[in-house]
Amino acid sequence: MPDTDDKITIESVTSSHVQRVDRQKYTAMRHALLAALPAAAPGITIAEAKAKLLPHLPEDLFPGGDKAGWWLKAAQLDLEAKRVIGRTADKPLRLFKL
Numbered sequence: 001m002p003d004t005d006d007k008i009t010i011e012s013v014t015s016s017h018v019q020r021v022d023r024q025k026y027t028a029m030r031h032a033l034l035a036a037l038p039a040a041a042p043g044i045t046i047a048e049a050k051a052k053l054l055p056h057l058p059e060d061l062f063p064g065g066d067k068a069g070w071w072l073k074a075a076q077l078d079l080e081a082k083r084v085i086g087r088t089a090d091k092p093l094r095l096f097k098l
Contacts, residue, residue: 041094
């Protein structure tokens with residue numbers, strides 16, 4: 001039977017969907033994203049957040065930033081569902097800590 005401690009359940013603010021993902025990658029992305037986001041609105045765009053967080057990701061988990069975009073979106077939607085971060089209603093979408 002596989003070890004379930006290496007997985008974490010995340011949710012999405014846009015649906016009732018939950019997913020089990022790699023705990024180490026999610027945790028690394030969560031920390032990097034929260035370090036990149038400003039503490040208040042209007043926040044920064046997703047592209048700006050990605051540029052700011054890439055240097056903080058462990059190279060062994062995200063070699064050359066590989067798959068960082070997917071993990072950024074997964075962490076973003078989960079943190080929004082948990083009301084840790086917020087988004088602006090205008091375009092382009094901007095993220096910030098709550």
